[in-house]
Amino acid sequence: xxxxxxxxxxxxxxxxxxxxxxxxxxxxxxxxxxxxxxxxxxxxxxxxxxxxxxxxxxxxxxxxxxxxxxxxx
Numbered sequence: 150x151x152x153x154x155x156x157x158x159x160x161x162x163x164x165x166x167x168x169x170x171x172x173x174x175x176x177x178x179x180x181x182x183x184x185x186x187x188x189x190x191x192x193x194x195x196x197x198x199x200x201x202x203x204x205x206x207x208x209x210x211x212x213x214x215x216x217x218x219x220x221x222x
Contacts, residue, residue, distance in 0.1 A: 165181050165182075166181075166183055166185075166210060168221050173210060173219060175212040175214065175215060175217050175219065176217065176219065177212065177215050177217040178212060178214050178215040178217065180212045180213065180214035180215065182212070182213040182214065183210035183211060183212055183213060183219070184210070184211045184213060185208065185209070185210055185211075186208075186209040186210075186211060187206050187207070187208060187209065188206065188207050188209050188220075189205075189206050190205050190206065190207055205222070207220050207221060207222050208220075208221045208222075209221075
């Protein structure tokens, strides 16, 4: 999700997320309001070759209630 999509989501008051057609809820507290982040998944091989930029990224949702992280590829 890009900056504008996140901004529009915030304006609409829609904090819910869906992955694989299911509403995402925090595994720790059951909350459904998250902040979205992106994290690079570095590997030894590409780091050794100085090609970290070529690694995949994951979407990380941070629960606004308890801070628990939910990771999605």
